[in-house]
Amino acid sequence: MSDDLPAIGLGTSGNTDPEQCAASVEAALEIGYRHVDTAQMYDNERAVGRGIASAPVDREDVRLATKIHPTNLAPEDVRRTFGESLDRLGVESVEMLYVHWPTKAYDPEKTLPVFDELHAEGAVEHVCVSNFTPALLDEAREILDAPVFANQIEMHPLLPQTELVEYARRHDLYLVAYSPLGRGEVLDHPVLNEVADEYDATPAQVSLAWLLDHDRVVPIPKATGRDHLRENFAARELALDDSAIDRIDAIDDRERVIVPDENPWGI
Template sequence: MSRLDLPPIGLGTSGNDDFEECAATVETALDLGYRHVDTAQMYDNEAAVGEGIRRSDVDREAVTIATKIHPDNLAYEDVLETAAESLDQLGVDTVDLLYVHWPISAYDPPETLRAFDELLEEGLVDHVGVSNFTPSLLEEARQLLDAPIAANQVECHPLLPQQELRAHAHEHGYELVGYSPLGQGELLEEPILTEIAGEYDATPAQVALSWAIARGVTPIPKGRGDHLRENLGATELDLRATDVARIDELGERTRFVDPDAAPWSESQ
């Protein structure tokens, strides 16, 4: 199996659950140059994402489509059944990357991951991924899976830089995909990002995304309208190493997606 090689930036679609708006956003993003689209059963927009891909002039084979199994659907039989439903919703024969969305609820490592291996063997999935996994959960999954872990998707941005997970991904040769790479918009007001953006004639969003790319993370920002082009422009922004280091020195640490059931929660 070939290693998953993601484009430097992808399109996140969480929260974009209006069918027409989501389809149009995906179509526009692909026409602008995006080649990685991320969705999930939880987002209730797989059909719209699939429609946007079909509307675009970009060939399906050129697009990395990623989706995720809902935590409530992680029992063995449910993984197999709902993965087939996701492919049907997307209108594709195979999905490039299928994630365990959260290791909670119905997640049963041996049974859940056995189903993912079977989907890969059957050719319905090209790569297996996990999302919101801690280092210990990653090690457990690596031991149980026959397939290599191709990606771990986690919240990642300058206020939550995920050094340990970045190092783990680098050591074991898989992609670290960063959701909420703009800190749900909070980073756009961060003074150091604003200052650096001014030095490059860029935007704070572009600086945050360029930081992620420089740190080996594939950001998947949500975006609509003009923000699609703005975010994509981060791939052309080459931050100096000294500026990447200035961003690294931010002392504040904030996690914006932090449900009570999360595997890193003290209550777990």
């Protein structure tokens, strides 16, 4: 499999109804998605695995990602709970395994070597992190033998993450953008709606297209119904001109929709 990530992936955070989750993953793969993201924290790995198994798509064509819960980041818990995740997903390996949040049981000197071991054993194709600042990325890259393939962060027009975009470009890693629609907050913004009207598109598609205009940024919007899945996927074909990009870049409203209980980074 190529080391490139598909332009748009499927997020599943909050999709906890087993039947709906499995059906939406299956539908997404039928539509053309090839990157599916889940986590121990989402409590839906079993349903995600069912959706992948039911889809008319070869397993080797799917980029499957899961994340180790922050309370499971002690070395012995990483390995044990990762095995449980594989069992729930019904797979022997995953393409991407994340440190979900660098909190709770996270100890970089103890946690990250286990990710290296899983990578060396072939159970994990790419080691990834989530919600890491540049300083935490520097630390992780110093400790790990495997490269950091991706940093999953909240990113959308109201949270442009300029510093991390530049970091990803400089160090050749992906930013995987979760909540790329700001949990709906960006959809009512006048600039997004103005651009959407000009392009005969939806505000969601404009937000996703703006993200895709960034080098090495991959949004993973959550959707369950086929119409929204198709709408989001079609954003790959929406090319915004410089004027539209500049107007979105100029938005000075800021809103973060996901803030952890433990927040040592001041985000």
